Structure formats: structure tokens, C-alpha cells
Amino acid sequence: MSAHIVPVKNYIAVFAALMVLTVATYEVAKIDLGGFNLVVALAIAITKATLVILIFMHVKYSTTLTKAVVASGFFFFLVMIFFTMNDLMTRGWSGVPGR
Amino acid sequence: MWLFLVTEVMFFGGMFMAYIAYRHAYPHVFAEASQRLNINLGLTNTIVLICSSLTMAMAVHSAALGKKNLIILFLILTLLLGGVFLGIKSIEYHDKYVNHEIPGHDFQFEGPDAQHASLYFALYFGLTGLHATHMIVGAVILIILIVQTAKNKYSAAWHTPIEMFGLYWHFVDIVWIFLFPLLYLIDPRKLL
Numbered sequence: 001m002s003a004h005i006v007p008v009k010n011y012i013a014v015f016a017a018l019m020v021l022t023v024a025t026y027e028v029a030k031i032d033l034g035g036f037n038l039v040v041a042l043a044i045a046i047t048k049a050t051l052v053i054l055i056f057m058h059v060k061y062s063t064t065l066t067k068a069v070v071a072s073g074f075f076f077f078l079v080m081i082f083f084t085m086n087d088l089m090t091r092g093w094s095g096v097p098g099r
Numbered sequence: 100m101w102l103f104l105v106t107e108v109m110f111f112g113g114m115f116m117a118y119i120a121y122r123h124a125y126p127h128v129f130a131e132a133s134q135r136l137n138i139n140l141g142l143t144n145t146i147v148l149i150c151s152s153l154t155m156a157m158a159v160h161s162a163a164l165g166k167k168n169l170i171i172l173f174l175i176l177t178l179l180l181g182g183v184f185l186g187i188k189s190i191e192y193h194d195k196y197v198n199h200e201i202p203g204h205d206f207q208f209e210g211p212d213a214q215h216a217s218l219y220f221a222l223y224f225g226l227t228g229l230h231a232t233h234m235i236v237g238a239v240i241l242i243i244l245i246v247q248t249a250k251n252k253y254s255a256a257w258h259t260p261i262e263m264f265g266l267y268w269h270f271v272d273i274v275w276i277f278l279f280p281l282l283y284l285i286d287p288r289k290l291l
Binding site for chain 2: 005006008011012015018019022025026029037041042044045048049052053055056057066069070072073074076077080081084085088089
């Protein structure tokens with residue numbers, strides 16, 4: 001594996017950012033934004049996950065192959081969500097029962 | 100290791116997909132049922148897991164520098180924080196048991212749509228249960244790593260198992276990063 005040594009201060013900075021974002025997601029949930037509550041919560045969660053993946057999991061310092069594997073994993077998860085919801089949300093449009 | 104984690108993304112992904120589909124279908128009863136969770140315990144567990152991710156990152160860092168005592172210290176801290184998480188989780192599960200909120204013949208829910216509230220709790224137990232199982236597996240591997248480090252198995256030149264386990268532990272943390280807002284913060288009316 002990579003011999004790249006990340007300075008400790010980077011880990012501390014990511015840790016502090018994760019803490020701030022955790023409090024932020026908790027506080028913002030108290031405000032009624034309608035449908036945007038979910039959008040904000042997911043945006044914060046994705047930001048936190050990205051920080052963990054890039055710094056704690058060293059993907060930022062890894063080879064292109066590793067980056068491609070990581071990206072493909074999440075890409076195909078999104079593909080699954082997209083096509084499942086594509087099906088669920090368009091049922092009944094054709095007016096034919098069972099289609 | 101990353102290939103394994105990609106399979107894990109799909110393992111959890113299937114359950115997240117079920118959650119998305121049913122929350123989309125029954126948004127109101129999901130919001131209602133989510134209020135039964137203890138947000139403070141969920142928030143505490145989120146913070147505990149982030150701390151354990153930091154100590155795990157520091158353990159890998161110490162391993163890269165070949166500092167044996169620091170590796171053991173940080174691995175033990177990670178194990179302790181993992182134990183705190185599981186302890187709090189078990190308190191939450193016990194509350195659900197006492198309040199008849201475990202899906203099954205004993206399930207009780209006051210509301211117009213108890214059937215789909217039960218669905219929410221089934222997904223809650225499925226997702227958090229799968230996550231907690233990963234934590235328990237992680238704790239066992241942590242103990243093994245601590246023993247092996249104490250026996251001088253790892254050095255700055257070779258510490259791949261510690262590095263691989265770090266990836267696994269961070270992945271489990273990421274799963275919780277998504278579970279906390281999706282399960283606990285759907286509709287935190289009681290915070291107001």
C-alpha cells in the first residue's frame with residue numbers, strides 16, 4: 001500500500017469538520033424547510049462521507065485504480081436507486097393496470 | 100480491500116433502497132414513527148463513532164511510523180469507543196422492546212397507519228442491526244490486531260492488516276453517517 005504519510009493536523013482538521021457538520025445536521029433538522037430538509041441532510045452526509053473517504057481512507061493519496069473502484073461502487077449504487085425509483089414513480093402513468 | 104467494500108456498498112445499498120422506496124411511499128407515517136427514536140442517543144453515537152474513526156486513523160498513522168505502543172493505545176481507544184457505541188445501541192434496542200416497538204405480534208403503535216409504522220421499525224432494525232453486526236465483527240478483529248501488535252507482528256515496513264481494517268472501520272462509520280439523518284432526523288418535532 002501507499003507509504004504516503006498524512007500529517008496529523010489533516011486528521012484533526014477532518015475530525016473537527018465532521019463534528020461541526022454533525023452539529024449542523026442536527027440543528028438544521030429543527031428548522032422546517034419542507035422538502036429541502038432531506039436535501040440539506042443528504043448534502044451534509046455526503047460531504048462528511050467524502051471527507052472520510054478522501055482523508056481518513058487515504059483515497060486522495062491512492063492510485064487512479066483505487067479511485068476508479070471507489071467511484072464505481074457508489075456510481076452503481078446510484079444507478080440502482082435511479083432505475084428503481086424510475087419504475088416506482090412512473091407506475092400508473094400508462095393507465096394500464098399492472099404496467 | 101476496496102473491492103470488498105464495494106460489495107459492502109451493495110449489501111447495505113439494497114437495504115437503503117428498500118428504505119428509500121418505502122419512505123417515498125409512506126412519508127407521513129415514517130415521519131411519525133421516527134419520532135419514537137431517541138435523537139440524543141443517536142447524536143451521541145454519531146459523535147462516538149466519529150471519535151473512533153479519528154483514533155483508528157491515528158492507529159494507522161502510528162503503524163506507518165512503526166510506533167508500536169501508540170498503535171496499541173489507539174486500537175484500544177477505538178475498541179472502547181466501539182464498545183460505547185454498541186452499549187448505547189443496546190439501550191436503544193431495549194427501549195424499543197419495552198415500548199412494544201419491535202415489529203411482530205407484540206407491536207403496538209397509536210396512529211392511523213400502524214402497519215406501515217411497523218415497516219419503518221423493521222427497516223430501522225434491519226439497517227441498524229446490520230450496522231451493529233459490522234461493529235461487533237470489527238471489535239473482534241480489533242482485539243486480534245491488538246494482540247498481534249503486542250507480539251511485534253507489524254512494523255513501519257509491513258502493517259497491511261491494520262491499514263485494511265482501518266478502511267473497514269471507516270466504511271462502517273460512513274454507513275452510520277447516512278443512517279443518523281435518515282432514521283433519526285426525518286421529523287424531529289420533539290426538539291422544538
